[in-house]
Amino acid sequence: MISQKAKYALRALIALARSARPGEVLLISQIAEQQRIPRKFLEQILLDLKHHGIVTSRRGKAGGYLLLKDPAEISFGEVLRTIDGPIAPLPCLSRMAYRRCIDCREEESCEVRRVFARVAEATRAVLDHTTIADCVGKPVEAEVRALLA
Amino acid sequence: MISQKAKYALRALIALARSARPGEVLLISQIAEQQRIPRKFLEQILLDLKHHGIVTSRRGKAGGYLLLKDPAEISFGEVLRTIDGPIAPLPCLSRMAYRRCIDCREEESCEVRRVFARVAEATRAVLDHTTIADCVGKPVEAEVRALLA
DNA sequence: TCCATACTCTACTTACTAGATAGAGTTAAT
DNA sequence: ATTAACTCTATCTAGTAAGTAGAGTATGGA
Structure with a gap:
């Protein structure tokens, strides 16, 4: 949330x-x-x-x-990172605030990490490529942009 | 997180x-x-x-x-919902615990909701189709399964 | 039977965070 | 000088995360 x-x-x-x-x-x-x-x-x-x-x-x-910035240059990802901090579902998957999981034996073979890496990727694909500009036009336009993205 | x-x-x-x-x-x-x-x-x-x-x-x-359940029937999504509650990024996008945003004028035209609906969909696509069984094999197998999913 | 082992349940603690609210301070236009 | 606006820092309150504690209950074996 x-x-x-x-x-x-x-x-x-x-x-x-x-x-x-x-x-x-x-x-x-x-x-x-x-x-x-x-x-x-x-x-x-x-x-x-x-x-x-x-x-x-x-x-x-x-x-x-x-x-200050062009609406097309303000991504949802940037706003979320600014206000809420890291977006990644696990600290060991965060770009802005990487932290190793202390209780995890080896990161490369962590199955949980592997799965959430896919979640993180999918999430970033949306949030880092959707901008405020995508939200100002008419609803239909936004819909089209979303589908093309 | x-x-x-x-x-x-x-x-x-x-x-x-x-x-x-x-x-x-x-x-x-x-x-x-x-x-x-x-x-x-x-x-x-x-x-x-x-x-x-x-x-x-x-x-x-x-x-x-x-x-009790077959590992292939235990999805990450189920586990997360059981332990952490709703997965959706906004209450108005949750299936298990829908709640209207009180401060949102009309849900259908809410741009924020529209964007996070895509996030939710992408997240569910991973979490509801990845199971514990996907984590027990050899790492390479898991990787292949992930790519095919 | 009694004991050790292992799960079961409920309550509690402690630190932190979300979501505000309060109020004094600073800047700029008229 | 006054007023309208932003600026900054502190504070509050309820709730949650993460873990700890301890008494209770079932089971198998000596």
């Missing part, structure tokens, strides 16, 4: 991508209301995304948030 | 499948030692698997555990 936080992050990014005439900002409170996300929680999330160079912000009156 | 508990369960089942001349049992302590699983923790796990009809046990002297 992905966290609420990651789900909120994705929805916020989609909202930003949708409303985006370049240079135009969205208020935290607008996104929060539109997407039914607890406002203070969303603040943290956007700040996090900002620190990771995915969005940027303007402060003060007339401030707000906007995408 | 799958839990340690689920990983232990899978390893225990593989150990049982490996040692299995029909009717022959393995002691909890044997499995625990062989697989480096905390013994008391493993007790709980095996009991759980027993209650779900995956293994069975004999009590008293000369007691122990053995598989």
